[in-house]
Amino acid sequence: MRRAYFKFSWIAAVLLAPQLMIIFVFFYWPSAQALYWAFTLEQPWGGGNTWVGFENFANVLSDPYYWGSVRVSVIYAVATTILAMGMALILALFADRQLAGYRAYRIGLIWPYAVAAPAVGLSFQFVFNPGAGIFSYLNTLSPGVWDPSVYPWQAIASIVIAGAWKQVAYSFIFFLAALQAIPRSLSEAAVMDGARPLRRMIDLQLPLLTPTFFFLLVINITDSFTDSFGIVDTLTGGGPFRSTDLMVYKIYTDGFQSLDYSGAAAQSIILMLLVMALTFVQFRYIERRVHYT
Amino acid sequence: MIERTPFLNIATHVILLSGLVIIIIPIWLAFVAATLTLQEVNSAPIELWPGNQLWANLVEAWTISDFGTKFLNTLIVATSVVVGKITLACITAFALVFFNFRGRMLIFWMIFITLMLPLEVRIVPTYAVAANALSPFQTILEVTGINWLINAVSGIEVALEWNLLNSYTGLILPLVATATGTFLYRQFFLTIPDELVEAARMDGAGPLRFLWDVLIPLSKTNIAALATIMFVYAWNQYLWPLLVITDRANYGMVVVQLSDLVPDQLTTGGGTPTWHLAMAATLVVMLPPIAVVIFMQRWFVRGLINTDK
Numbered sequence: 001m002r003r004a005y006f007k008f009s010w011i012a013a014v015l016l017a018p019q020l021m022i023i024f025v026f027f028y029w030p031s032a033q034a035l036y037w038a039f040t041l042e043q044p045w046g047g048g049n050t051w052v053g054f055e056n057f058a059n060v061l062s063d064p065y066y067w068g069s070v071r072v073s074v075i076y077a078v079a080t081t082i083l084a085m086g087m088a089l090i091l092a093l094f095a096d097r098q099l100a101g102y103r104a105y106r107i108g109l110i111w112p113y114a115v116a117a118p119a120v121g122l123s124f125q126f127v128f129n130p131g132a133g134i135f136s137y138l139n140t141l142s143p144g145v146w147d148p149s150v151y152p153w154q155a156i157a158s159i160v161i162a163g164a165w166k167q168v169a170y171s172f173i174f175f176l177a178a179l180q181a182i183p184r185s186l187s188e189a190a191v192m193d194g195a196r197p198l199r200r201m202i203d204l205q206l207p208l209l210t211p212t213f214f215f216l217l218v219i220n221i222t223d224s225f226t227d228s229f230g231i232v233d234t235l236t237g238g239g240p241f242r243s244t245d246l247m248v249y250k251i252y253t254d255g256f257q258s259l260d261y262s263g264a265a266a267q268s269i270i271l272m273l274l275v276m277a278l279t280f281v282q283f284r285y286i287e288r289r290v291h292y293t
Numbered sequence: 294m295i296e297r298t299p300f301l302n303i304a305t306h307v308i309l310l311s312g313l314v315i316i317i318i319p320i321w322l323a324f325v326a327a328t329l330t331l332q333e334v335n336s337a338p339i340e341l342w343p344g345n346q347l348w349a350n351l352v353e354a355w356t357i358s359d360f361g362t363k364f365l366n367t368l369i370v371a372t373s374v375v376v377g378k379i380t381l382a383c384i385t386a387f388a389l390v391f392f393n394f395r396g397r398m399l400i401f402w403m404i405f406i407t408l409m410l411p412l413e414v415r416i417v418p419t420y421a422v423a424a425n426a427l428s429p430f431q432t433i434l435e436v437t438g439i440n441w442l443i444n445a446v447s448g449i450e451v452a453l454e455w456n457l458l459n460s461y462t463g464l465i466l467p468l469v470a471t472a473t474g475t476f477l478y479r480q481f482f483l484t485i486p487d488e489l490v491e492a493a494r495m496d497g498a499g500p501l502r503f504l505w506d507v508l509i510p511l512s513k514t515n516i517a518a519l520a521t522i523m524f525v526y527a528w529n530q531y532l533w534p535l536l537v538i539t540d541r542a543n544y545g546m547v548v549v550q551l552s553d554l555v556p557d558q559l560t561t562g563g564g565t566p567t568w569h570l571a572m573a574a575t576l577v578v579m580l581p582p583i584a585v586v587i588f589m590q591r592w593f594v595r596g597l598i599n600t601d602k
Contacts, residue, residue, distance in 0.1 A: 026422060122551050261417060268414050
């Protein structure tokens with residue numbers, strides 16, 4: 001560590017105070033509040049909260065709607081991650097060959113990262129609209145066959161495609177950066193051994209991408225749990241029949257529309273534990289990667 | 294290294310072009326919709342080639358959504374969040390790296406853990422705090438009995454209140470804390486050689502002068518990289534402004550405005566859905582961050598890769 005220090009003085013305290021104050025008020029306090037709400041129940045006629053132990057969790061976990069929400073969240077997480085990472089990996093491997101037009105391809109695959117989730121949701125609502133979008137072709141062939149506001153599986157497919165579309169750019173940027181970090185001498189050695197470009201992709205580049213691959217896997221899954229609100233809110237609104245009621249969206253509707261603070265808090269705690277577990281896995285892996293390089 | 298791989302090169306172009314086409318299709322359809330009239334946009338089969346109503350639709354979408362005020366608001370909030378995040382990241386990391394005191398690691402970990410508490414999972418209680426940002430302190434005063442003590446001694450009832458709803462402060466403050474930015478700065482400060490600190494001290498520079506005259510000029514790259522990703526992040530905020538701002542006429546943000554443009558029964562009252570306006574507005578709203586990413590590409594990619602690993 002560093003040897004040349006300044007002595008601790010009021011300056012350091014003043015520099016640290018703003019950030020610590022903000023994380024106390026907006027991160028730690030609300031999280032503690034969520035814990036408090038999760039284990040208590042507000043009395044219907046006022047008079048504060050009473051301790052109810054794990055009752056709120058028991059209610060949440062015995063609610064079939066909650067399990068429906070978990071189910072669709074998992075489907076969404078797995079499907080968007082596979083679609084986005086698969087597409088990003090293939091595109092990055094070929095873009096990395098740096099043929100003519102490389103810069104144009106790269107910019108063309110990066111910019112979707114900047115599009116706000118609700119804008120993605122709204123654009124795809126138009127694309128999937130049964131009356132005006134491109135899928136209305138299906139309805140001219142056989143009326144009523146396509147309508148995401150009626151058929152749950154079509155609604156789920158819509159949010160998955162919109163979510164994957166939004167995620168491709170992020171994975172692409174990381175895959176491409178990782179590919180470009182592969183030392184040129186390795187590729188040249190492989191060429192000397194007579195490996196053609198496709199052979200090098202499979203036997204050289206893919207194995208060297210493993211750390212990036214796992215990193216992106218965790219990030220994509222975490223993002224799909226937390227970052228999906230804007231897409232669901234503008235694309236399906238959680239419907240039809242709660243079929244796209246992702247966990248984050250359910251916390252929002254239970255908390256702000258049903259005003260069930262205790263139920264929403266219990267769900268928040270469960271989701272928080274999930275995010276923590278994923279983050280933990282991610283940092284365990286990063287610790288490992290330090291040894292790789 | 295020269296290889297002749299004509300077939301593979303053609304295949305590469307085909308694959309990359311189809312990737313581009315897949316990415317561009319939804320936005321192209323949105324763009325085409327934004328150039329059509331109400332009748333055209335709702336007639337099947339849909340148009341695949343733009344019409345001539347783009348400007349008229351943009352103007353109409355701009356007026357009905359009152360985008361003038363909202364763009365200004367979004368710009369104010371996004372800029373403040375960017376400046377706030379970079380300042381906080383820089384001064385926090387500076388205090389953690391260049392000062393010697395107990396509890397450095399503790400504070401570092403406290404900031405680190407906020408990574409695991411994204412806004413979406415603590416949204417309900419965070420909203421409750423925004424209704425009165427001083428409520429944590431009020432509760433502490435009450436639980437510890439200090440409030441009772443003050444009341445007994447001076448007869449004053451302490452009631453702290455600071456409502457953040459419907460204000461710029463409420464939009465900005467909860468978003469400026471930044472674990473990733475603090476790490477990025479910490480990593481950078483750790484690479485500063487000890488000799489530089491010693492030389493500065495020898496020349497009689499105090500910590501603040503060292504920060505301002507030596508470190509900040511050195512960290513320009515960091516600032517540019519952080520600024521691009523933070524701008525995109527702040528511009529695209531949706532859930533938080535949706536909750537905190539009920540007075541949309543004065544404090545509305547453009548991205549939130551999109552939720553009002555979803556052409557369903559609520560907005561059209563059973564009339565023909567106004568897709569052409571919704572898509573025109575969507576295009577306008579998504580344009581500024583895209584422009585930032587394209588024009589600041591180098592900084593953007595660097596910022597993204599450095600903060601997230």
